[in-house]
Amino acid sequence: xxxxxxKDADISSLSLSLDPEIIGGQNNxxxxxxxxxxQKIIQERGxxxxxxxxxxxxxxxxxxxxxxxxxxxxxxxxxxxxATLDSKRNVNDTEVESMDxxxxxxxxxxxxMIAQTECSLALDMTSLLLSKFKENSIETISPFxxxxxxxxxxxxxxxxxxxxxxxxxxxxxxxxxxxxxxSCKFLFEAKERLTSVVETEHEYYTELVKVKEASWPxxxxxxxxxxxxxxxxxGGISLGLGLIRMKPESKSFExxxxxxxxxxxLKISILxxxxxxxxxxxxxxxxxxxxxxxxxxxxxxQEILFEMDxxxxxxxxxxxxxxxxxxxxxxxxxxxxxxxHVVRITLETSSKNTESGFTEDKKxxxxxxxxxxTIKQEKELLKCxxxxxxxxxxxxxxxxxxxxxxxxxxxxxxxxxxxxxxxxLRPLIFYxxxxxxxxxxxxxxxxxxxxFKFMPNYPWEKAKDFLELENSLSINRxxxxxxxxxxxxxPAIFIQHTPTLHGTDKSVWRCKDQYSSNQFSSLKNVCQYxxxxxxxxxxxSKKTE
Amino acid sequence: MSSDSFQxxxxxxxxxxxxxxxxxxxxxxxxxxxxxxxxxxEGKDKYTVAPEVxxxxxxxxxxxxxxxxxxxxxxxxxxxxxxxxxxxxxxTVDYSEPDLEKVKRTLTKLQNHLLEVSLIEPExxxxxxxxxxxxx
Numbered sequence: 001x002x003x004x005x006x007k008d009a010d011i012s013s014l015s016l017s018l019d020p021e022i023i024g025g026q027n028n029x030x031x032x033x034x035x036x037x038x039q040k041i042i043q044e045r046g047x048x049x050x051x052x053x054x055x056x057x058x059x060x061x062x063x064x065x066x067x068x069x070x071x072x073x074x075x076x077x078x079x080x081x082x083a084t085l086d087s088k089r090n091v092n093d094t095e096v097e098s099m100d101x102x103x104x105x106x107x108x109x110x111x112x113m114i115a116q117t118e119c120s121l122a123l124d125m126t127s128l129l130l131s132k133f134k135e136n137s138i139e140t141i142s143p144f145x146x147x148x149x150x151x152x153x154x155x156x157x158x159x160x161x162x163x164x165x166x167x168x169x170x171x172x173x174x175x176x177x178x179x180x181x182x183s184c185k186f187l188f189e190a191k192e193r194l195t196s197v198v199e200t201e202h203e204y205y206t207e208l209v210k211v212k213e214a215s216w217p218x219x220x221x222x223x224x225x226x227x228x229x230x231x232x233x234x235g236g237i238s239l240g241l242g243l244i245r246m247k248p249e250s251k252s253f254e255x256x257x258x259x260x261x262x263x264x265x266l267k268i269s270i271l272x273x274x275x276x277x278x279x280x281x282x283x284x285x286x287x288x289x290x291x292x293x294x295x296x297x298x299x300x301x302q303e304i305l306f307e308m309d310x311x312x313x314x315x316x317x318x319x320x321x322x323x324x325x326x327x328x329x330x331x332x333x334x335x336x337x338x339x340x341h342v343v344r345i346t347l348e349t350s351s352k353n354t355e356s357g358f359t360e361d362k363k364x365x366x367x368x369x370x371x372x373x374t375i376k377q378e379k380e381l382l383k384c385x386x387x388x389x390x391x392x393x394x395x396x397x398x399x400x401x402x403x404x405x406x407x408x409x410x411x412x413x414x415x416x417x418x419x420x421x422x423x424x425l426r427p428l429i430f431y432x433x434x435x436x437x438x439x440x441x442x443x444x445x446x447x448x449x450x451x452f453k454f455m456p457n458y459p460w461e462k463a464k465d466f467l468e469l470e471n472s473l474s475i476n477r478x479x480x481x482x483x484x485x486x487x488x489x490x491p492a493i494f495i496q497h498t499p500t501l502h503g504t505d506k507s508v509w510r511c512k513d514q515y516s517s518n519q520f521s522s523l524k525n526v527c528q529y530x531x532x533x534x535x536x537x538x539x540x541s542k543k544t545e
Numbered sequence: 546m547s548s549d550s551f552q553x554x555x556x557x558x559x560x561x562x563x564x565x566x567x568x569x570x571x572x573x574x575x576x577x578x579x580x581x582x583x584x585x586x587e588g589k590d591k592y593t594v595a596p597e598v599x600x601x602x603x604x605x606x607x608x609x610x611x612x613x614x615x616x617x618x619x620x621x622x623x624x625x626x627x628x629x630x631x632x633x634x635x636x637t638v639d640y641s642e643p644d645l646e647k648v649k650r651t652l653t654k655l656q657n658h659l660l661e662v663s664l665i666e667p668e669x670x671x672x673x674x675x676x677x678x679x680x681x
Contacts, residue, residue, distance in 0.1 A: 164590065172586050172594035179598040180584065183605040190609040194616065201616075205623050218627045227624060381658075388651050431656060439659055453663040458656060460649055469645065483663075 128154045204246065207253050207294045211244070214295055229255060231302045232309075240305045244294065253294045257301055264307040267348040268390045270382055273340040279382030281390045282348050283307065310397040311347040313422035321425055335425065337432055343389070389428060392473065396424040399470040427473055430501050434478070437499075437507070441523055445484070450530070453483040476501045486534050490514075493533065495526065558625075565618050572611040576604040 124145045130137040132152035141151070211229055212218060219228045221243055232240025242257035269280040285303045290296060318328035327334045333345040400422045438454065445452050457479055459472035482495035496510045509520040511529055520526050583597045 168591045169586070172589065172591040175591070175594055175598050176584065176586055176601075179601045180580075183580070183601050186602075186605050187609070190612070194609075194612060197616065201620065205627075208623075208627055212627055220624060220628050225620070227627060384651065385655055388648075388655050391648060392652075435656055435658060435660070442661060452661075454661055455663050456657065458653060460652055463645070463649065465645065469648065 125154070200246065204244075204253065207292060208244065210290075210292045210295060211298065214290070214298075216298060229298060231255070231257075231298050232305050238305055238309055240301070242298070242301060255294065255297045255301060259301065259304055259308070261304060261308065261349045263349060264304045264311075265348045266307050266310055266390060266393065267346045268386045268393070269344045269346070270337075270386060271342045271344055275342075277344075279379070279386050281383065281386030283390050283394065306397075307347065310394065310424075313397055313400060314345060314393070314424055317422045317425045320421070321429070324426075324429055326425065326429075333425075335429065338436075345393075392428060393424050395470050396427060396473055397422070399474060400424065423474060427501065430499070434480075434499050437523055438480070438497075441482075441526075444527055450534075451485040453485075455481040455483070457481065474501070484530060486530065487537055490537055493530065562618055562621065565614060569611040569614040569618070573608050576608045576611070580604050 120142065123140055124142050127137040127140040128145065128149065128151070131141070131154075138146070138151055208218065208227060217230045219230065219241070221228045224243065226243050226245045228241045228243050230241055232238055240257075242255035244253060244255055246252070247254050265283045267280060267282045269277050272278050285299075290299075314333055315328060315330075318326050318333050325336045331346060335343040335345070337343055438456075442452065442454065459475045459478065460469050463469040463472050477498055477500050480497040480499075482497065484493040484495060486493060491514045494512045496512075498508045498510070500507065507521065507523075509523070509526045511518045511520065511526060513533060518529060520529065580601055583600060586594055589597075
């Protein structure tokens, strides 16, 4: 670029004027001294670095045009151009110079300040060092240093460590003694603390051993140093885990569980047509003979969970008993047992004992002693009925919890019904219907003055333990024998009634007399058969006469 | 879990506990020995005694921590025994024979409510067979 610029400059300098005299003069400059030419160019056009090729080309074009017009106009334009270029050059130079000078000044001032600081510090230190030997050097010390450091304080000397004293040994001994004393104290405090911890843990694990000896399963709790106990291992369907921990207030142990209720019991009531309670029974578990408070809590939780589970099972079963007249809500289950009476099943969650029993009317006070005895007997009977229903419900739920027993002993039931479905309400309804059907049959026979013998054979009568009792309550098929004496001179009719809890054959009546053997599916047909038999006998007796 | 894997896990657990016990015991003994070693000040200046003061305190704390570790091992052993040993029996409901008989009688009574019940006669079965013989 610089070479090109120089060439352009040479060209422009050559084309400044076309007069022979001027051209000749220029040639002389070239021949004589090239430096002078450069100086002249610089004087006329400024520094080389400011020259631009475009500007020079424009000038050449203008000069060619000017040559064609006139010399005066060309001189005027040249002057204007020079003036323009000069003004531009002046402006650029001023700006560049001003910027450079400002930056340079700033940098220079910073350097000078640093140097001044270093010189001042050197002067201070030098003056302070010489102040001991030369009095005039104090004058050159700065006021700040003079006020803080006394003169002649800077010397040519070495610092020595402090000499050992007799008290150093005593000091070290005191330090060590203090350390040992504090360590001894710390150890004694730790001993007391850990002894307390050991005692507490001893009590804790002693209680846990009692729980384990009572055959309750224990588990490690994640994220906790305490153990958990499963309190639903016997009769519950829910998991039933509770954390065993110490109460900080009373220093006793408790089982921390997440049960919804603090107390729960199944309650069975009998309502009359006016929905008044005429009999009730609230379940209560027998008290456990144990001295451990923790075990008592666990048994209580087990009972609560058991009652909650049995209630949930009853609700679940009630959903499939709608065709048998069972109605249920979230709070109660209603099982109709006659036109005027309903069995109500609820979960009692309050601690208040609401076992009211028989509801007495005002009129009962005016009854005679006979009526009073009757009412009392009825009350006791209703109470007994409710207690028995409650007991049977619990027994059947226990059987439901033993799934393996049911699966192994009654495989046909396992295939027929859902293994997880509870079977509590249906047996109760089944036995009630059996009672009503038998009662209806007896009434029909009595109306016709027919003698009979009712010989039931209930499955629980042969049970030797409670496990057999549980199984007997869920037996699918029963066998009840009847003996109907239609006449004093004719043989009796033997009837075998086999009601069925599950399956298609709900009730089968097998009738056998001296002439034939028949099978019926309903009591109505049996009654018709007996009537037909009686009519046949009467016709036969007439013929004989 | 198979018995082999259970045995391996049991051995590993035992080794871990033994190692913890050994480490804690060694820590207690070594720290106690260190405290006794630096307890004497003879031939030491105060600049040497000063750091030993802090060493004694650190060793003391280390001893206490080792004891706590031993307690933790004891706790683990107890918890392991309580949670992993099998029980030979399960909690059972306390029933008795009189209660069973009472329940049976009550069930029969309620089931036969308002019904006239007759005892089953052995002769009834023999009488039943008689018509069959006559038919023959």
